Amino acid sequence: MVKRRFSALFLTLTLLLCTLPAAAAEGDNWLVPKVQEAPAFTDMAGVWCEDAVQTVCQTGLMQGRSDGSFNPSGALMPEHIVTICARLYDLLTGGDGTLQEPAADQAWYDPAYESLAEALDYAGGLDALRINIHPDKYSIRRWQFVELLDQTLTAADVTLPAINQITVLPDTTDTAVLKLCSAGILTGSDQYGSFRGNESLNRGQAAAILARLADPAQRQTFTPEPFDLCADVLGVDGATVLLTVGGESVTAELFAYNLCDALCRGDGSTQAALEDAIRNWCFYDAPFQFLAEDLSMRLTAEEQAEAAQAGQNNAGYLGMGAAYWQYKQSGVLLNGNLRMLYWEKDWKTGEAAYHQELEAVSEALLESAEPTAALTSLDLDAIRAKSKNSPICWSGDSL
Known part of the structure; x- marks a missing residue:
């Protein structure tokens, strides 16, 4: 009797277990299949990975x-x-x-x-x-x-x-x-x-x-903290005016990357890096806007929208906000428009004439550039140290 009851109980449990949903085996929901057992490596016990x-x-x-x-x-x-x-x-x-x-x-x-x-x-x-x-x-x-x-x-x-x-x-x-x-x-x-x-x-x-x-x-869920080059590295508000160039104010929001990049990548004095940053601004960032202004050239509504979209898309890259990237894209578009303008005037000499005019504008801007008290009071050595340990020095040819 006991043996018969035990057999019946065993059969009942067996049937019950067979009807319960089986736990997913390891690897069942993996993107790629599990094809082998991993060996017990001699150097992996307690290692982070x-x-x-x-x-x-x-x-x-x-x-x-x-x-x-x-x-x-x-x-x-x-x-x-x-x-x-x-x-x-x-x-x-x-x-x-x-x-x-x-x-x-x-x-x-x-x-x-x-x-x-x-x-x-x-x-x-x-x-x-x-x-x-x-x-x-x-x-x-x-x-x-x-x-x-x-x-x-x-x-x-x-x-x-x-x-x-x-x-x-x-x-x-x-x-x-x-x-x-x-x-x-x-x-x-x-x-x-x-x-x-x-x-x-x-x-x-x-x-x-x-x-x-x-x-x-x-897989990991995470939300990165925003990186602000002006606040986190320069220690100033983005609206702080650091330069005047051609009679126009240049805020930290527009100049911070030039300064930090020059400090981060330069091995000379901080003063030399500052001079490089100002020169780069005058030659590679500002001249298109100033030359276009002299020629009464404006971006079209479509181009303005494109620049604004570029600003939104890139906001946060290199710790710079939307205004910086909008300004950069505006310069790219103006550069193309100005080249075409000079080329249309004379397709043989237009390219050379454009470069000569652009260089003249850049030199004039550099002559007019004046650091403000807010810029001269910055601790450039401290900013260089922060720059070297910030994302701007980790950027590069990452695809």
């Missing part, structure tokens, strides 16, 4: 080293990220991530280059891909990895859902970076969400990016 390395090795996108370690601080070379992206594309398009073995006369990474060049439909194929990412030449920078990763996702027709509202970062406006930030794949390197695209990428960082890509549960 331990879970990410576990995930990315389960997908087969990255592997450990022959000595049983993963080496999270090790550098990534171009051939490594090409191999990663070739495996990723294969996994995203129904494969198992296995690449062909190299032929006897090939380097170990040649099949990955060939596979990815075909997948990305590079004009020129393998040679074009190698021009962009030279094997065995240098360690990879963050922007290079993100560029190739974005191209791979696009080729595989993968669109990642946005979980963050990221439209601009203080050191890049690149759409690939912004997409991955919005998707929670990239999280920035400081409270401002700075990308630091020109910094080298190590294996642990790559694993973290790829793990978030593979496993939606690891």
Whole structure:
């Protein structure tokens, strides 16, 4: 009797368990499938990216080293990220991530280059891909990895859902970076969400990016703090007048980047950097507006709207507000219009005449430039130190 009751109870429990919803197995909702078990690496216990390395090795996108370690601080070379992206594309398009073995006369990474060049439909194929990412030449920078990763996702027709509202970062406006930030794949390197695209990428960082890509549960939500170059680096309000040029006031909102960039990138005296900043303003920012004013040239309503839109789109990049980027775009448009005007006057000599006139205007503006007391009272040494540790010195060729 006891045995019969036990059997009935066992059958009931079995039927009940079979009708309960099963918990999703690890990897069931991953973007790419789990294709293997991750080894127990000898150097990953307690390391910040331990879970990410576990995930990315389960997908087969990255592997450990022959000595049983993963080496999270090790550098990534171009051939490594090409191999990663070739495996990723294969996994995203129904494969198992296995690449062909190299032929006897090939380097170990040649099949990955060939596979990815075909997948990305590079004009020129393998040679074009190698021009962009030279094997065995240098360690990879963050922007290079993100560029190739974005191209791979696009080729595989993968669109990642946005979980963050990221439209601009203080050191890049690149759409690939912004997409991955919005998707929670990239999280920035400081409270401002700075990308630091020109910094080298190590294996642990790559694993973290790829793990978030593979496993939606690891993606990060974040809201960057706004970066204001005037307030955070110069320590002044953007409306503060720092210069008068050609009788016009130049506010910190328009001049802050020129000053901080010159201080950040120059190795000479701060006074020399200040002089460079003023010269750059007079030659590369202001002359188009002044020359256009002399010629009674105005932007059209459409062009004004375009400049205003550029201001809104780029507000926050380099810590500068919409007014700065609107002014910059207005200069770009006026430059084009002025060149056309001079060219139409005389297509043979117009270009040279325009440059001569522009240089004359710039020289006159430089002669008229006067720093205000607000500018001369700034601690340029302190501003240089802050500039070197700010997003403006991390910007560059990040795509």
